[in-house]
Amino acid sequence: MSAITVETPHGPSRLTVHLAPDARAVLLLGHGAGGGIGAFDLVTLAAQLPPQGITVVLHEQPWRVAGKRIAARPPILDDGWRPALEAMLARYPGVPLWVGGRSAGARVACRCYDECQAGVVCLAFPLHPPGKPENSRIAELAGVTGPVLVVQGERDPFGSPEDVRAATQEAGGAQPQIVAVPGAHSFNRGAATRVVTAVAEFLT
Template identity: 30%
Template sequence: MSISKIESHVEQAKAHLIFAHGAGADKSSEFMTRFTQLLNDAAYSVTRFNFPYMDRRIAEDKKFPPDRMPKLLDCFEQVLTDCEQDLPLYLIGKSMGGRVAATLSGDSEINSAHLTKIKGVICLGYPFHPIGKPEKLRMTPIETLKKTALILQGERDKLGDKEMIATLDIPKLCQVVFLPDGDHDLKPRVKSGKTHEQNLRQAVREIEVFIGE
């Protein structure tokens, strides 16, 4: 499987993060690029990659839907296999990418050597349910986690807001931190007095605490 990647290495890195994009925007999107820069500034090396359907979208200039979960998992595991790092390794994903990362960490089919590599999972805007369908919960990846996980969620995320998440039974391996007035991209409204950049920087600080480096 040919996977397009962007490697962003820093000297004296504290950890290496494999960063998966969401359903609608690729590895080079504004969000992915800016968040990677902030992670680099915090002394984390980052590998970004595209899932196969996204490369096909770009090549054919058509909006194909995301691949099914087995194919997404195969792609993520291949990137993990190719990652030759002695650093602590974390899986991180934006929206759908976070769901795939969480699923991979609890997948009974994953190579045990690969599972040993993974120190934790970070989800940026976890898609707890489709927009407008809170009854269709996507809790299985969280409920089957084998590694500790950090979910960084906007307070008013339409795929899982603070009020709705308060009703859920979140497993002990998973910590949820809310970003002030954030939407699914962690972006607050102007009237909140917060900025998107402030929320992104707070998210990176939470990651630093989670990793503990």
């Protein structure tokens, strides 16, 4: 494991690299608005995917690196993410770069997706604020033109797997692969095997 500092317009971000020997893919993951890279699913993927040939890189937004408790606004989050994308493309040329994240990190990855990236992994995509389905963020998810995996808790108040499926079908276009796992918005040990299996198979 190694750490890399990447400068952004809003201060330094930090990349923690969990290296796979002879990696066949790189997965860059961002954290959510309420926590950092210590989230259970991010830690689990960083531990279990490298032995399967996938380098996992966990991205910390500048606001987290600076020790702040309140997440930045979406445009600032995007500014904090794009330099990490450029750094990974330069560091691992010729290796497919998959991107994604947990909750708000998944939204950032969707908004910033382009053809230089292989696809997006969304862990607990926050389709809408709890209790406010009218405030949908489906446009961010539907705007990704490449492959998308959504791993969603069965009881997620930000949108169940069924909610995400219905919203993506209504939005039209390419449909994401949706995998339901036990739990709500935060995953735990009961979901670990299904999360790792779903992501590993998606990146194959």
